[in-house]
Amino acid sequence: MFPGPPAACQEHGGKGRFVRSVLERIGDKWSLMIIGSLHQGPLRFSALQQAIGGISQRMLTLNLRHLERDGLISRTVYAEVPPRVEYELTELGHSLLVPVLDLVNWAADHSDRIETQREAYDAALEGES
Amino acid sequence: MFPGPPAACQEHGGKGRFVRSVLERIGDKWSLMIIGSLHQGPLRFSALQQAIGGISQRMLTLNLRHLERDGLISRTVYAEVPPRVEYELTELGHSLLVPVLDLVNWAADHSDRIETQREAYDAALEGES
DNA sequence: CTGCATCCTAAATGATACTG
């Protein structure tokens, strides 16, 4: 399943085979934000789309299926009109929520510093050319 | 810079504007693994490529530039023959390392359970069709 | 060894229209 011959994350014993695919899922463009958006409880499809902002209906659907496949979120359909579908973190998803929120908080705490770094980097490039 | 009109991660005050771009960088397919691979100290280009496994030269170069631009890693060129280039986490990168390693450890701890979930999900789909 | 440039393919994503 993994192309490279050497271990992906050798620091975690021999079972690192799947660690990589898990990281790839977590490292999806939207997964972190989806999981983070569900931290306070279940949300329905449209609410989730609003909370994330900028994600298309198609991408949200696809990513939700992926996360559901991995057992990180659950999908509940209510037989009503109009139909209502709620997504919620599973127990497994909640355990992932802890490190994910740490990461989101880190991003929030350091976002302006990174912004500064980017500007400095870009400015230095202009000076070279 | 962000398409969606509503706040990206509203749970973090008004400065959530850049949080999203930071999360997108962190959520890059390779960034997590690159940062994780540097946790024990500096690595040169080829060593990094081996440690990650499966990443092409081009992608590694590009991702390293991105991380360098964000001030997360530093690039040091040694004037030798053959040339040697070492990449190392900056102070900012080290602070990110903490939550990143938590995430990697989570992935390692739960990879087999997720693998099971995936198989169950796929099996259930076959039963439907 | 490092890494940039180029070409080319595969995958991700957006827009739109349509269905239960």
Add this chain to the structure above:
DNA sequence: CAGTATCATTTAGGATGCAG
């Protein structure tokens, strides 16, 4: 409302060749 399906576009990614 919550999708699915399709098409068109963009982007990521790999392969190769060349340069410092």
